[in-house]
Amino acid sequence: MSRIKIGLILLLVILVAIQFFQPPRNQSMRGSTAGIANVIHVPDHVQAILQNSCYDCHSNNTRYPWYATLQPGAWWMASHIKEGKRGLNFDEFGSYTRRRQVSKLKAIQGSIEDESMPLSSYTFIHRGASLSKTDQKLLKDWIELSRNEISK
Numbered sequence: 842m843s844r845i846k847i848g849l850i851l852l853l854v855i856l857v858a859i860q861f862f863q864p865p866r867n868q869s870m871r872g873s874t875a876g877i878a879n880v881i882h883v884p885d886h887v888q889a890i891l892q893n894s895c896y897d898c899h900s901n902n903t904r905y906p907w908y909a910t911l912q913p914g915a916w917w918m919a920s921h922i923k924e925g926k927r928g929l930n931f932d933e934f935g936s937y938t939r940r941r942q943v944s945k946l947k948a949i950q951g952s953i954e955d956e957s958m959p960l961s962s963y964t965f966i967h968r969g970a971s972l973s974k975t976d977q978k979l980l981k982d983w984i985e986l987s988r989n990e991i992s993k
Contacts, residue, residue, distance in 0.1 A: 859912040864919035867926070869901040875935035880942065881987045890980060891931065894959050894970040898925030901932040906966070921960070942991050950984045953977050 877883060883891070897903045903922055909915055926933075929945050937945065952958035953972065964971045972980070 856912075860910075862912065863910060864916055866905065867901060867903040867919075867922050868905075869932070873901060873932035873935075875933050877931045877934035880935040881990050884983065887979060887983045890972070890976050894972055894976070896931060897967075897970075898922050898959075898963070899929045899931050901926075901930065921963075939991055943988055946984045946988050946991070950981055953980055 873879075877891075878888065898921055909918055929948070934942060934945070949958075954977075956972075959967075959970050959972070
């Protein structure tokens with residue numbers, strides 16, 4: 842057998858083998874008492890935008906698409922979720938200090954303005970998660986009100 846055939850067979854065996862090593866899923870069965878809606882008022886239309894565009898990486902409950910079980914993509918996705926939750930977790934927002942809450946809201950506003958969130962790698966696959974100009978304005982207006990509410 843040629844080296845190329847051996848290499849391809851070995852690659853196939855490795856690809857099949859890594860399918861058995863799945864990262865833990867980001868899905869909590871219990872409700873969060875520290876969620877952002879328990880700290881500040883989140884109107885339904887803002888909550889819908891956050892859930893659609895942010896919560897998959899920035900909450901304790903990710904909606905997993907069919908391809909989320911395929912390796913190495915599942916590891917890559919788990920890494921993004923872990924990193925996203927480390928930066929901001931809407932389900933833990935109430936456990937942050939007031940100063941940190943205000944800081945996180947400013948960071949969200951900055952991410953909206955420079956269009957760095959949601960990530961382009963996420964919106965490439967989840968087209969409906971892209972923020973329209975209307976969504977951006979709604980979020981920025983809500984953030985301004987919320988920052989004032991927290992600062993009181």
